[in-house]
Amino acid sequence: MGQRSVTSAQARTHRVPQQDRSRNTRRALLAATVSMLAEEGWAATTVAAVAARAGVSRGAAQHHFPTREALITATLEQLFTDLTDRVNDSFDVPAQGAARVHRVVEYAVEIYTGTEFKAALQVWAAAASDPALRELIRPLELRLARAAHQMTMAALGADPDDENAFRLVQATLDLARGLGLADTLSDDSARRAVVVETWSQQMAAALFQ
Amino acid sequence: MGQRSVTSAQARTHRVPQQDRSRNTRRALLAATVSMLAEEGWAATTVAAVAARAGVSRGAAQHHFPTREALITATLEQLFTDLTDRVNDSFDVPAQGAARVHRVVEYAVEIYTGTEFKAALQVWAAAASDPALRELIRPLELRLARAAHQMTMAALGADPDDENAFRLVQATLDLARGLGLADTLSDDSARRAVVVETWSQQMAAALFQ
Numbered sequence: 001m002g003q004r005s006v007t008s009a010q011a012r013t014h015r016v017p018q019q020d021r022s023r024n025t026r027r028a029l030l031a032a033t034v035s036m037l038a039e040e041g042w043a044a045t046t047v048a049a050v051a052a053r054a055g056v057s058r059g060a061a062q063h064h065f066p067t068r069e070a071l072i073t074a075t076l077e078q079l080f081t082d083l084t085d086r087v088n089d090s091f092d093v094p095a096q097g098a099a100r101v102h103r104v105v106e107y108a109v110e111i112y113t114g115t116e117f118k119a120a121l122q123v124w125a126a127a128a129s130d131p132a133l134r135e136l137i138r139p140l141e142l143r144l145a146r147a148a149h150q151m152t153m154a155a156l157g158a159d160p161d162d163e164n165a166f167r168l169v170q171a172t173l174d175l176a177r178g179l180g181l182a183d184t185l186s187d188d189s190a191r192r193a194v195v196v197e198t199w200s201q202q203m204a205a206a207l208f209q
Numbered sequence: 210m211g212q213r214s215v216t217s218a219q220a221r222t223h224r225v226p227q228q229d230r231s232r233n234t235r236r237a238l239l240a241a242t243v244s245m246l247a248e249e250g251w252a253a254t255t256v257a258a259v260a261a262r263a264g265v266s267r268g269a270a271q272h273h274f275p276t277r278e279a280l281i282t283a284t285l286e287q288l289f290t291d292l293t294d295r296v297n298d299s300f301d302v303p304a305q306g307a308a309r310v311h312r313v314v315e316y317a318v319e320i321y322t323g324t325e326f327k328a329a330l331q332v333w334a335a336a337a338s339d340p341a342l343r344e345l346i347r348p349l350e351l352r353l354a355r356a357a358h359q360m361t362m363a364a365l366g367a368d369p370d371d372e373n374a375f376r377l378v379q380a381t382l383d384l385a386r387g388l389g390l391a392d393t394l395s396d397d398s399a400r401r402a403v404v405v406e407t408w409s410q411q412m413a414a415a416l417f418q
Contacts, residue, residue: 041338178387
């Protein structure tokens with residue numbers, strides 16, 4: 001038993017750091033994919049280019065992601081996980097009233113104005129003319145949209161069965177997506193703040209009428 | 210004088226159809242660029258490929274548009290002209306009230322859910338990672354956004370100095386852009402109709418409060 005235990009412990013000692021390394025490599029590749037898509041666009045974001053950006057050997061990258069489709073799918077899955085993880089975090093929102101609505105609208109808009117959205121937009125645009133890619137990312141996009149909706153409803157403190165709140169949140173997320181798109185060519189933050197303020201007032205009036 | 214007049218008339222006879230042909234060729238190339246961008250994406254939309262789609266010789270296409278940048282810029286200019294021409298057309302909107310607001314919101318959303326928007330989205334996504342292209346299309350994009358805003362204000366029958374209407378129309382166009390983006394991967398028209406209805410009610414309440 002003694003001999004076997006030692007061997008097993010030794011194996012574990014070696015195995016655990018290797019698993020860590022593998023996990024770290026995977027994460028580095030996914031993070032590099034997001035920043036590369038956002039900054040250099042779809043065409044530039046190949047497995048080889050992402051590997052170079054992440055400081056990972058091409059062989060190791062291809063071990064994790066044999067194709068660009070596998071890399072892109074995993075990246076969108078990671079965005080989904082990151083987004084849903086946020087649902088479980090405590091929200092720093094005022095307890096109630098118009099101030100809470102304003103903060104929640106801001107929060108929803110933040111989802112669509114970050115690097116993640118700019119990366120997703122590149123995949124979206126590529127998928128518009130690539131039926132195979134579209135089939136691949138369509139279910140992921142639906143899950144992302146649903147997660148954003150649930151998160152926003154929860155942040156509002158709205159009852160999931162409240163039809164009025166449900167539809168207002170849908171409109172809020174469409175607005176947020178449009179604001180995200182307007183932010184891709186230049187910094188649109190000043191104009192955006194006014195739009196967020198305008199819509200927050202409408203939303204508060206509609207919820208508390 | 211007789212001889213010269215005849216020659217001049219002959220030259221005109223030949224020149225006019227040639228100008229027509231040239232104008233038709235140009236229009237065919239611009240129309241092919243829009244449909245090609247929307248259906249096949251940015252990477253596929255080269256001058257040569259557009260020429261083939263339009264049934265124009267490569268040489269004739271390059272005479273009109275020596276570079277892809279020239280072709281893309283001219284296409285965006287054409288979208289701008291088409292959009293502003295619509296401002297001068299009579300609007301088929303109800304005279305006033307909530308019904309008019311609803312029709313105007315639908316109208317604004319239609320701007321962003323057509324083939325033209327899907328084409329523009331491809332240019333937008335490409336420009337996100339191409340500073341030279343971004344510089345080229347940024348002023349055109351601003352003009353397009355301003356034209357859409359003016360058109361929507363006019364359709365509403367709103368006073369251009371009405372700050373409240375101004376901001377609500379801005380938010381409406383951001384919403385419309387977001388709805389356009391949501392429509393690129395699949396037909397989103399059923400969900401969109403509900404969002405348009407929700408938004409129109411809010412907009413009418415805010416305008417007529």
